[in-house]
């Protein structure tokens with residue numbers, strides 16, 4: 327073990343439905359984890375701070391004698407990267423919550439806060455699929471679609487901390503309604519919620535062709551989801567395959583626009599939809615080669631994320647470790 331890898335930091339990922347807390351070494355390895363469900367009632371900021379403090383105490387008692395150097399906190403929403411104030415988190419319904427200050431006060435550990443997908447991007451860049459690359463895009467396709475950008479060897483956070491909202495790249499202004507309130511965003515075609523809606527609509531419109539999908543649904547048509555689509559497509563269901571093609575085309579078109587804008591060496595795709603439909607990685611790369619300008623399309627590679635389900639906590643922990651080093 328090198329000296330550097332002995333520094334331990336804690337990563338915290340505060341999502342809409344869970345809080346994940348992990349002890350991470352400087353190589354990005356998860357040393358210990360703590361996970362528990364966090365229902366709607368726990369989205370109260372004071373309760374979240376108390377919960378995180380309890381989990382960190384649990385990790386400290388699991389690793390006695392190991393000092394925790396810093397805490398990195400990932401939150402879905404708009405975070406001020408300097409002050410660690412959560413400006414706005416739609417999932418948690420928070421506005422202007424001084425999360426970093428509250429956690430530093432509760433735990434007496436230096437802390438930094440970052441947007442959750444920016445944390446994932448940081449983790450993939452430092453210790454995942456993006457190691458050694460100075461220009462990359464990370465696109466996480468889960469229920470929603472989030473993104474992060476590394477340009478010129480720096481994580482782009484933007485003027486008010488919200489850079490990388492790539493899921494709201496508009497593909498068609500006349501397209502379907504998006505959760506952000508506008509229409510035709512990439513997320514409204516490729517996010518898990520949008521895929522579920524699209525499958526449900528297709529099965530309602532084409533009951534004969536949709537029989538295979540419905541048979542997998544163990545419930546009414548309203549239970550059709552992206553996961554069921556993946557299962558049906560891998561079982562050679564023709565309608566399912568066509569719908570997966572549609573998702574791939576939308577993702578590829580969106581990524582092609584991003585590639586034109588940023589000229590990255592690498593596009594990293596991750597999240598639940600990509601885990602369920604890994605063939606989308608190749609599909610997106612093909613579409614980018616066809617649609618992006620040759621000068622950018624010829625040099626970019628599209629790959630799958632490497633950090634897996636703990637990417638958020640690992641990224642947040644590594645981010646805190648590097649901020650601590652920069653501050654010291």
Ligand SMILES: [Zn+2]
Pocket residue numbers: 493494504505506507508511513514
């Ligand atoms: Zn949108």
